[in-house]
Amino acid sequence: MSGPNSDYDPVEVTPLKAEEVDAMREAALAAIATAPDLDALKHARTEHAGDRSPLALANREIGALPPQARKEAGMRIGQARSAVNQALAARQEVLEAEHEERMLVEETVDVTLPWDRTPVGARHPLTTLSERIGDVFVGMGWEVAEGPVVEAEWLNFDALNLGPDHPARTMQDTFWMEPADNAIVLRTHTSPVQARTMLTREPPIYVVCPGRVFRTDEFDATHSPVFHQVEGLVIDEGITMAHLKGTLDHFAASMFGDGITTRFRPSYFPFTEPSAEVDLRCFVCRGQEPAVQSCRTCRGEGWIEWGGCGVVNPRVLVACGVDPDRYTGFAFGMGIDRTLMFRHGAEDMRDMFEGDVRFTTAFGSEI
Structure with a gap:
């Protein structure tokens, strides 16, 4: 992590630039939106909202900014991370509903079908x-x-x-x-x-x-x-x-x-x-x-x-x-x-x- 600056130095905080933060957010939202199932969404969560995600690492760079620049950068990163978390929650709800519907179809038990766990009885x-x-x-x-x-x-x-x-x-x-x-x-x-x-x-x-x-x-x-x-x-x-x-x-x-x-x-x-x-x-x-x-x-x-x-x-x-x-x-x-x-x-x-x-x-x- 870069040391604190007394003056705003945009070269040392490239991840905090507006275009970079927007790119990280868009990449995260795209990965979340295209996640086909809960396992893929879990991977996207780790990649884009975990402790080692680009936005998390960029958040750590805020401390390298001069005091007058930290507020703007913090708001930018916070808004981006909030958008990612909202997208994750929304996608999680959709995929869970799809998973439950699929389970109802794939795991439905027809109780009218014959079964042989216990042999069917018969009258003499x-x-x-x-x-x-x-x-x-x-x-x-x-x-x-x-x-x-x-x-x-x-x-x-x-x-x-x-x-x-x-x-x-x-x-x-x-x-x-x-x-x-x-x-x-x-x-x-x-x-x-x-x-x-x-x-x-x-x-x-x-x-x-x-x-x-x-x-x-x-x-x-x-x-x-x-x-x-x-x-x-x-x-x-x-x-x-x-x-x-x-x-x-x-x-x-x-x-x-x-x-x-x-x-x-x-x-x-x-x-x-x-x-x-x-x-x-x-x-x-x-x-x-x-x-x-x-x-x-x-x-x-x-x-x-x-x-x-x-x-x-x-x-x-x-x-x-x-x-x-x-x-x-x-x-x-x-x-x-x-x-x-x-x-x-x-x-x-x-x-x-x-x-x-x-x-x-x-x-x-x-x-």
Whole structure:
């Protein structure tokens, strides 16, 4: 820094000349105005407003001026530095606003997009199919009835005309609760719900009963000790097998598509008389030649076994307090697990119960 002068010497204070100060200011304002982002503005601030900037160094030269010249030079430098600082503040505000707008665009998160940080859950297909079946019958004016899975022996067997010597009562078919003297079982079918309904309601009765049942079956591709059934019961005046056939045809079409019908084959069940096995028209080949000959689903039969049905046995009506001379009815039962396998081509029943999420998520979260 130059030493103090007693006289004004413009040669020694060239940075303080008006044209030099104006040039420094214009250079600073130009650098600030053209700064494209906050990082560039930060560099311009250091270069033109920092401690080593031209204006800062020129400010230090004021002390070298004679007293009568310091005021004018100080005002010139001060005005220039003030203009630079104002330009910096204005440019800072503009660039920060642009930065925030850019961040809103570039870093926007679409909360409606799928995400995989936590896997999306899914409802079990047996649950959704049970509810779909219930909806079919509710749409026909029926009701959905439920009952306990731990059931009294009388409701599970006796009320349904399964006598004391019936083989279904043995340990080979039934899970008995201890102690055995209590005569409590895990229900082997959902028919006890039908018995409970007849005992607690007056006809007419139109109910469908989906739920879990238990039998001492092996756990393999087509059997499980825990599986799901849906049973239907109608008790009213003038009910015939024709009503049963029409109901099951509508049920079949709702599950497997328009045009799918059923047929009856004579059979025997203790709680219905007459009784029939229900076959389902093959929903793959539809029993049509020549596709039926090579159909792997029905194995060339054109029909698939689906469940059982029949007219409610008068003994069951009497046991449940219904007048058999006034009322008749029909009942049917199908496996929900088998229906699911038919509808979706599942080949192994174990996939439904082993808890592998890959099986469940394939069906989504249908409600």
